[in-house]
Amino acid sequence: MKQSSRCFSGDERSTLISIFFKMIKLFQVYKNFGSKNPALLDINLAVKKGEFVFITGPSGAGKTTLLKIIFCAERPTSGNALVDGRNLNRIKDRDLSLLRRRIGVVFQDFKLLPRRNVFENVALTLEIIGFPLSMIRKKVHQTLRYLSLTNKEGYYPPQLSGGEQQRVAIARAIVNNPLILLADEPTGNLDPDLTMEIMALLKEIHIRGTTVLVATHSKELLKDTTRRIVTLNKGRIV
Amino acid sequence: MANIRENRLVHLIGIGTMSIAFLIFYAFILIFVNINHWTEKQGKTLTMSIYFKEEPDAAVIENIKKELFLFPGVTVKQFVSKDDAMKSLRRKLGEKAGLLDGLKQNPLPASLEITLSRDKEGDSLPHRLKTRLEEITVVDEVHYTQEWIKRFQVIMEAIKIVGMIFGGLLFLAALFIITNTIKLTIYSRKEEIEILKLVGATNRFVKIPFMIEGSIQGLLGGAVALFILFLAYIIAITRIHISIGFASLNIVFLSPQIILFLLLMSVIIGFIASTISLGRFFRL
Numbered sequence: 001m002k003q004s005s006r007c008f009s010g011d012e013r014s015t016l017i018s019i020f021f022k023m024i025k026l027f028q029v030y031k032n033f034g035s036k037n038p039a040l041l042d043i044n045l046a047v048k049k050g051e052f053v054f055i056t057g058p059s060g061a062g063k064t065t066l067l068k069i070i071f072c073a074e075r076p077t078s079g080n081a082l083v084d085g086r087n088l089n090r091i092k093d094r095d096l097s098l099l100r101r102r103i104g105v106v107f108q109d110f111k112l113l114p115r116r117n118v119f120e121n122v123a124l125t126l127e128i129i130g131f132p133l134s135m136i137r138k139k140v141h142q143t144l145r146y147l148s149l150t151n152k153e154g155y156y157p158p159q160l161s162g163g164e165q166q167r168v169a170i171a172r173a174i175v176n177n178p179l180i181l182l183a184d185e186p187t188g189n190l191d192p193d194l195t196m197e198i199m200a201l202l203k204e205i206h207i208r209g210t211t212v213l214v215a216t217h218s219k220e221l222l223k224d225t226t227r228r229i230v231t232l233n234k235g236r237i238v
Numbered sequence: 239m240a241n242i243r244e245n246r247l248v249h250l251i252g253i254g255t256m257s258i259a260f261l262i263f264y265a266f267i268l269i270f271v272n273i274n275h276w277t278e279k280q281g282k283t284l285t286m287s288i289y290f291k292e293e294p295d296a297a298v299i300e301n302i303k304k305e306l307f308l309f310p311g312v313t314v315k316q317f318v319s320k321d322d323a324m325k326s327l328r329r330k331l332g333e334k335a336g337l338l339d340g341l342k343q344n345p346l347p348a349s350l351e352i353t354l355s356r357d358k359e360g361d362s363l364p365h366r367l368k369t370r371l372e373e374i375t376v377v378d379e380v381h382y383t384q385e386w387i388k389r390f391q392v393i394m395e396a397i398k399i400v401g402m403i404f405g406g407l408l409f410l411a412a413l414f415i416i417t418n419t420i421k422l423t424i425y426s427r428k429e430e431i432e433i434l435k436l437v438g439a440t441n442r443f444v445k446i447p448f449m450i451e452g453s454i455q456g457l458l459g460g461a462v463a464l465f466i467l468f469l470a471y472i473i474a475i476t477r478i479h480i481s482i483g484f485a486s487l488n489i490v491f492l493s494p495q496i497i498l499f500l501l502l503m504s505v506i507i508g509f510i511a512s513t514i515s516l517g518r519f520f521r522l
Binding site: 071073093094097098099100101102105111112113124125128129172 | 429430432433434435436437438439440441443
């Protein structure tokens with residue numbers, strides 16, 4: 001029996017393989033918010049599974065916009081963005097929600113729900129997924145223990161210090177063992193000691209297999225690091 | 239319910255605004271219901287006045303009553319003598335009653351007032367009765383309110399149509415106000431919505447609690463409006479008695495069926511308003 005088959009060329013095979021093993025792939029991504037100065041220009045970025053990458057640059061360079069495109073808070077004006085093999089230009093709302101559950105995000109301003117206590121903030125992702133209460137309790141307690149927050153379970157965000165709030169934000173981001181953890185200036189509001197504490201936590205999370213991207217303009221964090229650094233300036237990768 | 243408890247002030251303001259919008263609309267409906275009720279009532283009974291040439295004696299009045307009771311649905315209200323008619327006119331003229339002092343004799347006729355129930359024979363009965371009564375020697379004239387009521391009913395029908403259009407516009411205005419009120423409520427929790435979406439909540443997961451809140455706010459707003467309207471109604475009926483000639487207007491409140499319908503409508507308006515308001519938050 002004659003079978004029709006399509007053989008891929010060498011280049012095509014390489015491209016397919018590289019896409020397959022890349023957790024994040026941005027190809028010729030532009031982002032324009034309507035002003036004369038676009039936020040991102042011709043961004044080509046590939047992040048492997050399990051990699052730890054710093055995104056750095058001065059204020060206004062486009063770091064936050066880049067992260068927003070990765071966790072789908074913004075769509076590229078042009079170009080393609082793939083996360084875990086999904087094309088963000090074509091993703092439907094339902095699939096978008098499912099993808100976001102596998103991406104943990106940590107912000108400079110923590111973004112905790114002020115009227116929910118620590119337990120409830122961390123449990124939020126698991127509630128949305130629909131885990132049973134017993135499972136939620138187990139996972140949240142494990143995560144709080146890992147981040148030394150067990151004794152703060154019943155506290156509300158305004159009752160916590162900056163470092164504690166950031167740990168709660170990290171706890172919420174990792175409670176569901178995400179594939180990717182994005183941190184946008186996670187230590188921007190913290191003193192140097194707390195900064196080192198948070199960075200150590202992020203490194204530990206990375207060691208457990210999570211792909212980590214940290215956006216920061218702090219030269220202190222980048223000093224002596226062996227991690228990959230992607231530098232942005234005026235929307236371009238330098 | 240937890241969300242409502244946590245954002246009490248915003249919800250109270252929302253409910254307060256909605257209840258004002260609903261109150262205006264419901265007050266209009268109450269007026270409309272009463273106009274409808276009054277015109278229907280007037281259509282059902284008819285008042286007829288039989289005027290005599292001279293003051294009749296008791297035997298004549300009895301004979302006329304016997305004639306009247308041959309017709310179905312007739313009720314004799316009262317006999318008004320010439321003197322009684324003059325006294326009544328003086329009362330109505332009040333300070334100007336002195337104008338009547340110059341009259342050498344009483345020109346007002348004696349009359350017999352009767353009412354006719356119209357559901358028995360429709361429009362032909364009053365005319366037949368009038369024709370029969372005017373054949374009696376002692377009877378001068380017979381007047382009844384039907385023609386006047388017919389004209390009034392035409393005006394009332396026109397008022398009803400205008401009222402329905404106005405009511406429709408009021409409904410749209412109420413919907414607009416409520417939509418914007420709920421939009422403000424949702425906007426005050428914009429950050430919460432963004433965080434929920436950030437951690438992977440589906441649009442439905444985020445929207446449903448707001449839709450439920452909007453429906454509850456609508457229900458509470460409607461209930462408060464109805465309560466205020468009822469209080470106003472109680473005050474109105476204890477202080478005001480409106481008479482239009484020999485027809486008196488009794489103000490009625492909304493029936494239980496209408497109240498239930500309005501409460502259901504307020505829930506639906508709250509639901510629709512919250513659905514419209516949520517739209518802008520879910521573009522990405």
